[in-house]
Amino acid sequence: MSLFLTSRRVRGGLTGLAVAAMVLTTAACGGTTRGEDEGSSGGNDAAGASADPDAEIPADLAIAFLPKQLNNPYFDVAATGSERAVGEIDGEFSQVGPSEASASSQVSYINTLTQQGADVILTSANDPNAICSALDQARSGGASVVTFDSDTDPACRDLFINQATAEGIAQTQIDTMAEQIGGAGQVAILSATANATNQNTWIELMTEYAAQEYPDMEIVTTVYGDDEDEKSFQETQGLLQTYPDLKGIISPTTVGISAAARYLSGSEYKGRVALTGLGTPNQMREFVQDGTVTAFALWNPEDLGYLAAYAGAALAAGQITGAEGETFEAGDLGEYEVGADGVVVLGEPTVFDAENIDDFDF
Amino acid sequence: MTVDTAPAPAAPAPAAPARRGRTLPAGSVITTFLVLFLVVAAFSVEGFASTRNAGFLLLDVVVIALIALPLTLIVVTGEIDLSVASTVGLCSAVMGRLWVAGLPLEAIVPLVLVLGGVLGAVNGFLVTRLGLPSLAVTIGTLALYRGLAFVVLGDQAVADFPRAWTTWAISSIGSTGIPTVVVPLLVLVVLTGVVLHATPIGRSLYAMGNSEDAARFSGIDVARTKLWLFVVTGVVSALGGVYWTLRYGSARADNATGLELQVIAAILLGGVSIFGGSGGLLGVIAGALLLGSVRNALQLVNVPSDVLNIVTGVLLITAVVAPQVAARVKGRRRRRPAS
């Protein structure tokens, strides 16, 4: 019974991994609000304190990793990255989290971490506001809070590690598509839901970038698979019937791209219609191997976790306070700079193809 | 689905009087167990016994205990309401929608409580006037109300409720760590306890649970009483929805998903028979606190959530199997043991 209605969320169950992650992704706050803006100055409130860029990272920092949901492969890979980073700085790593992706159970775990006196909390928020007061309590108890993947209200955390910028995501997808279809021809977009903010932002940027860089590429339509496997599958089929000259499909959602790949691989269009977008290597491996898909993109969640852990350690050590313009070292990944609103950008998305796909397991 | 209006023939249920006699101890058993657990945890779990942790623990239990109050009365009469968590979600969604529409909370809260009453009345009407089994009805409304919550608010979240309200929701009394909200909850607990254990109404609820026909013949308006119980459960769930929204500062359609399991687990752990007719409020409160404390303590010693789920499930089954087995052993001489 408990889980009766989570079914809606899990209907595309198998694909719930990075999708869940992407729903809130780059748009910092997914909440509808009434009235004025929602305090964009947040994250800088620690700026009053002074940073000491040369401070040593103390040993034995207790760094806790709190994903949206435990046993989610996407977050598990991110946790691997965090754990590696924590090992490099001789800290103590722990991963805790709820078995269902709800904000209320995350609050319970944040409270536990507060009580245990964690030095750093790395978390991906199930709700941008619901975990705020719990995070505030953790911070007043001395913890540094770093969000990654899905941000909270900027006022409730010290830093947000953004996996990629909207521009980076849009350009990578258009470039990958252009490479496959020779920069010319009809292309359609298979999106998630019609009102998904991040999707719409990307689609807008993709359209602009394509018009600018590849004038012969024509984006004919955007259809919505609602992040449901079956619907996405049907929409793919519909696209190919409606546009017989279609050269390619871009699906910036993991559910969409894998459903589209599944349709293409079993149809006569396999190899004739290009497909790219945002997908996970494990979901797409088969379709890359059988030639349905040449290349697709996603950020590397392991790097995301790795960077988040280093950012947390830098905060705890006092190297940075979360103010714009501060810089810190993140192990193998090199130096990063804190941007506006306490946001650190991981970098460009990784492009996966037959060459490198076997190096990734998520 | 043994939660039938006629509890007697279901499975090898022990005879009614024996059941009645057994249950008050069941409440005290769980209370004793709670006290023991708290003592053991206080000494063996680092960070368990502190005012801050007590506050965290109680905040997690408040809504469960709140909804358990009217639901206990319903279970005592032999019915069930599985739609409570969906009512919380729908009320939370409507609260968010009205807030975005510009209404003040002073107007929204009464409206939402009325909505809760209506949702409860729908359950009550279907059960008492159409004579439909409450289990099936409330599985239906569990889906319906949650679905409507998503229709109302989609997968959006509404967040910017006034700070005064949201901070009150998590404030504590002075430096004791005890959440302020515990005070009104205690008032409701006492009120419900008095109604259930010290008034004719309470006695009539047990009578209905033991034998609906007998209750009817002794002049109790069974249908009307049950209808009102469902209405009250709706209103209290709505109150839970308001509190949930303020506590987390976020109105969402999926708020409190699955909470019905925890509420029912607390009630059954507390020694209330799912067949109706027995159980007491003290045990239910102890049951809610025990579930909350076990989770809290296991989280503090970093037990993974998978194991927590297994523990919850096993606890729930044990709570129901144990008294049944005990009764069987006791009654072995009098009854033929059931297959």
Place this chain on the structure above:
Amino acid sequence: MSAPVTGTPAALPEELAAPERTGHRGSALVHRLFVVRELGILAALVLLVVVTVVANPRFLSGQNVRDLLLSAAILTVLAAGQTMVIVTRNVDLSVGSVLGLSAYATGTLLVVAPGTPVVVAVLAGTAVGAVCGLLNGLVVAAAGVPSLVVTLGTLYAFRGLDSLWASSADRLQINAADLPSGFKALGGARLLGVPVLFLVAVAVVLLVGWYLRTFRSGRELYGIGSAPEAARLSGIPVGRRVLTAFVVNGALAGLAGVLYAARFQTLDTTAGTGQELFVVAAAVVGGVAIFGGSGSVYGAALGALLLTTIGTALPQLGLDPFWRDAAVGALILAAIALDRALQLRLAARLRGRNARRDR
């Protein structure tokens, strides 16, 4: 519709163990109502399809229909098993978790031993489910504890075991690429254009239907659900029958897990989460009385098909998918209200007939 409302022998129709004499005319009437009830769901289904096709002609395209049947297959198998449990006045809410556990077990077996023949994999998944069903059934039948509570508990416990297994084996997700191609072929395989998985579901429904109707022990399940005490007194081994129902249901949930693995080919610990609502809904919508004693597996199968069609049709009709849960809820309420009305009418008719005969 047998009617658990009354204690009159005539209201316990053909399904009850020994009704040959008393219930003959009554059972014909009951049978007719049964058919009417199923025709009702069928009519609703046809109406839904027609409306959707008018709105979107592509709805009836070959691929779309095949996809619909594939989705319905898993729910249908679950609903068939659930019917057996519900007619005994029990319920199994743990089926979603059993499905998940079995799917994961099947996947693991195929990853660890890719040479495993498909038949063995199917049997293994089914066996995992049967063991879960046995656990449920033992606690319910032996300890005499309400199945609602027991299976609520095992819903949590089985899911917990699933994720504990996945995390300790460090294999959180099993992907298409990890599975042998022989098994994957099962997911898309067709026979005369019809998906094989759907044919499996049809076979399951026919088998369960045949068992419930033809075998004495099958008919006794209805007797147990109609009047447990009377069934016990008339010498039916209630505990053993209920246990059997749970084991069969568990096995079918396990089989559904295998079908799930074959169809989706991506398995993590959330597989099947929340399915219990749709399974119980399918049975109830299909006319299986939640308080036991009546309903047919064919009705439940139609219910499963109807619910699946609603899920696919709503977006095609331009309705927000958020309406689906609400529609499912409303449908459950409508179905039980309709059943109640039919039941009252039936009881009235039978009473009238008995009165005449007695005179």
